[in-house]
Amino acid sequence: MSSANQPSALSGIALIVRRELSQYFGTWSGYIIAAAMLALSGLLYNVFALGSAPRYSNDVLSDFLNYASGTTMTAGLLFSMRLIAEERQTGTFPLLASSQLSDGQVVFAKYLSALALIVIYLVLTTPLAGLVFINGKVAFAHILGGYLGLMLIGSAAVAIGLYGSALVDSQLVALIISAVTLVVLLLLWITSRVVDGWLGDVISYLSLHDKHFRPFMDGTVSTANIIFYLSITAFFLMLSRNALEARRWRA
Amino acid sequence: MIRTKGLTKYYGSRCAVRDLSVTIQDREIVGFLGRNGAGKTTMLRMLAGLLAPSSGQIEIDGQVMDATEGDFRWRIGFLPDRPPLYEQMKVRGYLEFVARLRGFPISKLAARIAQVLEFTSLTDRADDSIMSLSQGYKQRVGIAQAVVHDPALVILDEPITGLDPVQLREIRALIRDLKQEHTVLLSSHNLQEVHQTCDRLLVIEEGKLVFSGTEQEATERGRAQASLLVTTKGEKQLVQSTFDAAQNEGLVSNWDFERSLDGEHTLRVSAAREDAPESLAKAIVQSGLGLRALGTATDQLEDVFAELTEKAQ
Numbered sequence: 001m002s003s004a005n006q007p008s009a010l011s012g013i014a015l016i017v018r019r020e021l022s023q024y025f026g027t028w029s030g031y032i033i034a035a036a037m038l039a040l041s042g043l044l045y046n047v048f049a050l051g052s053a054p055r056y057s058n059d060v061l062s063d064f065l066n067y068a069s070g071t072t073m074t075a076g077l078l079f080s081m082r083l084i085a086e087e088r089q090t091g092t093f094p095l096l097a098s099s100q101l102s103d104g105q106v107v108f109a110k111y112l113s114a115l116a117l118i119v120i121y122l123v124l125t126t127p128l129a130g131l132v133f134i135n136g137k138v139a140f141a142h143i144l145g146g147y148l149g150l151m152l153i154g155s156a157a158v159a160i161g162l163y164g165s166a167l168v169d170s171q172l173v174a175l176i177i178s179a180v181t182l183v184v185l186l187l188l189w190i191t192s193r194v195v196d197g198w199l200g201d202v203i204s205y206l207s208l209h210d211k212h213f214r215p216f217m218d219g220t221v222s223t224a225n226i227i228f229y230l231s232i233t234a235f236f237l238m239l240s241r242n243a244l245e246a247r248r249w250r251a
Numbered sequence: 252m253i254r255t256k257g258l259t260k261y262y263g264s265r266c267a268v269r270d271l272s273v274t275i276q277d278r279e280i281v282g283f284l285g286r287n288g289a290g291k292t293t294m295l296r297m298l299a300g301l302l303a304p305s306s307g308q309i310e311i312d313g314q315v316m317d318a319t320e321g322d323f324r325w326r327i328g329f330l331p332d333r334p335p336l337y338e339q340m341k342v343r344g345y346l347e348f349v350a351r352l353r354g355f356p357i358s359k360l361a362a363r364i365a366q367v368l369e370f371t372s373l374t375d376r377a378d379d380s381i382m383s384l385s386q387g388y389k390q391r392v393g394i395a396q397a398v399v400h401d402p403a404l405v406i407l408d409e410p411i412t413g414l415d416p417v418q419l420r421e422i423r424a425l426i427r428d429l430k431q432e433h434t435v436l437l438s439s440h441n442l443q444e445v446h447q448t449c450d451r452l453l454v455i456e457e458g459k460l461v462f463s464g465t466e467q468e469a470t471e472r473g474r475a476q477a478s479l480l481v482t483t484k485g486e487k488q489l490v491q492s493t494f495d496a497a498q499n500e501g502l503v504s505n506w507d508f509e510r511s512l513d514g515e516h517t518l519r520v521s522a523a524r525e526d527a528p529e530s531l532a533k534a535i536v537q538s539g540l541g542l543r544a545l546g547t548a549t550d551q552l553e554d555v556f557a558e559l560t561e562k563a564q
Contacts, residue, residue, distance in 0.1 A: 015351055027339070095352065248302055
C-alpha cells in the first residue's frame with residue numbers, strides 16, 4: 001500500500017480557487033466579462049443615475065446601486081456558467097470528482113472563485129460611487145451598505161449560475177437555465193401583486209430584488225435582508241451539490 | 252488487494268453491471284475486456300469512485316469504499332479515456348495541482364513530482380504548457396496524473412487510444428513499469444495491448460463477468476486452437492498439396508490462404524498437435540517450397556475473446 005496521504009479540505013478548496021482565478025486571468029474571458037459589465041455600469045450611471053437634470057446625491061447613488069445590481073447579477077451568471085459545465089465539456093471533471101474533496105466542497109470552491117471575481121468587479125466599480133461621494137453629499141455608510149448589498153445579490157446570482165452549470169454540460173444551456181431562474185426570482189414581486197393572502201406574501205418575500213435590495217440602495221443594512229441573500233445562496237449551493245451527487249448515482 | 256462483491260449498476264431499468272465479484276491482487280496488471288456497451292467503463296468509473304453502485308461494494312485492503320465520500324479516493328489513480336488535462340497549465344504545475352488535490356504531503360511533493368516526471372519521461376517537457384504537447388506526451392501526462400499521488404490502484408480506461416505505433420510502444424512499456432509500484436487495471440479494445448501488457452484478463456459481456464484468468468486459461472476455456480501464420484514461396488498447387496498432406500497426417504486441423512502475391516503465399520493454419528510448427532516447417536522444406544516465415548497468429552486472442560463473449564449471449 002502507498003504512503004498515507006493527509007486529506008485537507010481547506011487546502012483543496014484553496015487550490016481550486018487559485019486555479020480558477022488563474023484560468024480567468026490567464027485567458028480573455030474574465031477580462032471581457034468584467035470590461036463589458038463595467039462599460040454597461042458606466043453607461044447606466046451616466047445616462048440614468050446622473051441624468052441631465054440636477055439631482056440629489058443620495059438619489060444618484062441609489063440609482064447607481066440599483067443599476068449596478070443588474071450588472072452584478074449578470075456578471076455573476078457569466079462568471080459562473082462555465083464553472084462546472086466547462087470541466088465536463090473538456091473532460092477534466094473526473095479530476096475533481098476523484099479528488100479527496102466531497103461534492104459539496106467542490107461546489108463551495110467553485111462558488112468562492114466566482115465570488116472573488118464579483119468582489120474584484122465591484123472594486124473596479126467603486127470610482128463611480130466615489131464620484132458621487134467626492135462631488136456630492138452622501139454618507140460613506142450609504143456606499144458601504146450599498147456595496148454589501150451588491151456583494152450579497154452577486155453572491156446569490158453566482159450560486160444560481162453555479163446550479164445551472166452543475167445541471168448541464170453546455171455552458172450556453174447552463175446560462176439560459178440560470179438566467180431564467182434569476183429572472184423568475186426577480187419578477188416574483190409582480191406575481192405577488194396578483195396573488196392574495198399569505199401566498200402572495202410568501203411570493204413577495206422570495207422576490208430577489210424588490211423588498212430585499214431596495215433598503216441597501218438607501219444605505220440601510222438589515223440582518224433580515226442579509227440572511228435572505230445568504231439563504232438564497234446556500235439553497236442554490238445545496239442544489240448544485242445535490243446535482244453533482246445525483247450524477248454519481250446516475251451516470 | 253481490491254475486491255468487489257456483487258457489484259451492480261442500473262441506469263433506470265437497464266442493468267449495466269450485474270453482480271460482479273472480482274479480486275485483484277497487489278502489483279497485478281489486469282486487463283478488462285469487453286465489447287462496446289458491455290459495462291467496462293461503468294465498472295471502471297465505479298472503482299474510481301466516480302459512480303456509486305446500485306448495490307454491492309468495493310473494498311480496498313479490507314476497507315469499504317463510499318462513492319460519495321472523498322476519503323478513499325487518494326488510494327486510486329484514474330485515467331479516463333480522455334485524459335483530464337488543464338491544457339493551459341504547465342506539466343509540472345498541473346501535476347503539483349493534482350497531487351495536492353489528492354492530499355499528497357507538500358513536504359514530499361517536489362521529490363515525488365521529479366520521480367514521476369522521470370518515470371514518464373516528461374522531465375524535459377516539465378515546463379512546457381500541456382497544450383503544446385503531442386498526443387503521446389499528453390497521454391504520458393494523463394498517466395502521470397494518475398500515479399502522482401502514489402495510489403495503490405491505477406485505473407486506465409483505453410490508455411492507448413489514438414496513439415501512433417511508436418507512442419503505443421512507449422506507453423505500453425510505461426504501463427508495464429507501473430506494476431513495480433502499483434496494481435493496474437486497464438481496459439482496452441486492443442486485444443494485442445492486453446496480450447502484451449497484462450498478467451490476467453477479466454472479460455465482461457452485458458454487464459456480467461464471463462471470464463477471469465490468464466490468457467492461456469482463456470485460450471483453453473475458449474477451446475481455441477493455436478493459429479499459425481505461414482508464409483511460403485513456390486507454386487500454389489505445391490503449397491496446396493503440401494498442406495493437404497499435413498492435414499491428412501493430422502498435423503493441422505484446418506488451413507486456408509490469407510493472401511498470395513508474386514508466388515508468395517501466406518496461410519492461416521490451425522495446429523492440431525503441439526509439434527505442429529516444427530513438423531510443418533520440416534514438411535514445407537522437404538516439399539521443395541521456400542519457407543519465408545512461420546509464427547503464431549497475433550490475433551489469436553481475438554478468436555478467444557469473440558468465442559467467450561458470444562457464449563455469454
